[in-house]
Amino acid sequence: MTEQSTQIALFKGREIRKRIHDNEWWFSVEDVVLALTDSKDPKQYINKLRRRDPQLSEGWVQFVHTLPLETAGGSQKVNCANTEGIFRIIQSIPSPKAEPFKRWLAKVGYERIQEIEDPELAAKRTRAIYKAKGYPDEWKDRHVGCDREYAILTAEISKAAFGLTPSEYKELKGLSRENLRDHMNDLELIFSMLGEAATTEITRNQDAQGFDENKQAAVEGGSVAGTARRQLESKTGKKVVSKNNYLPQSPKKKRLR
Numbered sequence: 001m002t003e004q005s006t007q008i009a010l011f012k013g014r015e016i017r018k019r020i021h022d023n024e025w026w027f028s029v030e031d032v033v034l035a036l037t038d039s040k041d042p043k044q045y046i047n048k049l050r051r052r053d054p055q056l057s058e059g060w061v062q063f064v065h066t067l068p069l070e071t072a073g074g075s076q077k078v079n080c081a082n083t084e085g086i087f088r089i090i091q092s093i094p095s096p097k098a099e100p101f102k103r104w105l106a107k108v109g110y111e112r113i114q115e116i117e118d119p120e121l122a123a124k125r126t127r128a129i130y131k132a133k134g135y136p137d138e139w140k141d142r143h144v145g146c147d148r149e150y151a152i153l154t155a156e157i158s159k160a161a162f163g164l165t166p167s168e169y170k171e172l173k174g175l176s177r178e179n180l181r182d183h184m185n186d187l188e189l190i191f192s193m194l195g196e197a198a199t200t201e202i203t204r205n206q207d208a209q210g211f212d213e214n215k216q217a218a219v220e221g222g223s224v225a226g227t228a229r230r231q232l233e234s235k236t237g238k239k240v241v242s243k244n245n246y247l248p249q250s251p252k253k254k255r256l257r
Contacts, residue, residue, distance in 0.1 A: 011035050011104050012097075017069045019080070026067055026080040027105075029089060036095040046079075053092040063088060142203065143210050152211075153199075153218045160222025161195035161229065162188075162241050173245055183245040187232075191240060195225035 007018050014035035017028040030042040039045040050057035063085030066077040081089060083105055090098050139150060155165040162169065170180050181189060199221025202208075208217045229240050 011101060017078070019067060019069060021065070021067055021080070021082075024082050026065070026082050027086055028069055029064060029079040029081055029086070032086055032089065032101075033093070036090070036093050036097045036101055049089075049092050056088065056092050059088070139203075139214055142208055142214055144214050149211050153214055156215055156218040157195045157199055157222035157225075158192075160219050161191055161225035163226070164241065169241075172241070172243055174243070175245070185242055185244065187240050188242065191225045191229050194228060195222040198222075198224040 008015050010016070012035070014031070016031045016035060018025050020026075029046065033039060033042040033045055033049075037045060050060065064079050064081050067080045068075045069078040069080070071078070086105055087102065090102060139153060144150065144153065155167075158164060158166050158169065164172065166180055170176070170178070173180070173183055175183060181192065184192065199218050202221050203214060203217040206213070206217060208214045233239055
């Protein structure tokens with residue numbers, strides 16, 4: 001993750017923009033105020049907050065920095081604070097949501113410390129989030145009716161993205177009942193995510209209904225990832241698809257091979 005990248009965290013359905021600065025998370029102050037107060041004008045609320053709390057206002061520039069975050073109008077400088085600074089601002093906000101937010105914020109901050117100590121955790125959390133996404137629910141709502149059709153659509157995305165169906169991919173990696181995504185490396189997983197996310201976006205944009213229309217969207221979405229994959233391969237001279245497994249196989253399986 002680069003210092004310039006804006007990430008989105010969720011607190012009870014509210015988006016909180018955050019980014020890495022000086023190797024720790026910094027959060028949009030306005031987003032935090034919106035999450036805790038439901039104010040229609042967070043900038044005005046913050047100004048009133050500072051007038052009511054002179055000590056907060058006096059120390060404002062010490063713990064609030066303007067950092068570039070993505071906005072509707074592109075990247076702009078936005079007031080941000082790290083975990084300690086946000087805690088100080090929360091102390092001045094009379095909101096029943098404050099205590100749950102403090103616990104949430106502490107958890108997010110602690111996860112960042114863990115990721116610094118073990119960078120592998122960031123990738124693992126991305127995998128967990130991805131596996132929790134319910135792409136079949138989208139198809140179900142669009143009148144794709146059974147597990148067999150879900151499997152066909154998934155296979156179309158994979159074939160367009162990698163040139164392999166999931167069953168062919170598992171065979172390449174020497175897998176049987178294991179979850180394929182658990183054994184993908186980071187690039188394989190990223191292009192899988194791109195293919196499925198692109199499919200979802202195309203499906204919604206075209207309002208695809210029924211199996212045939214969703215199958216066409218699956219091919220188009222997978223092709224987006226396939227094109228990106230081939231471009232990367234042409235730049236690096238290396239194939240993205242790998243026989244290697246992200247997770248180690250069991251000792252028993254290793255003996256059998």
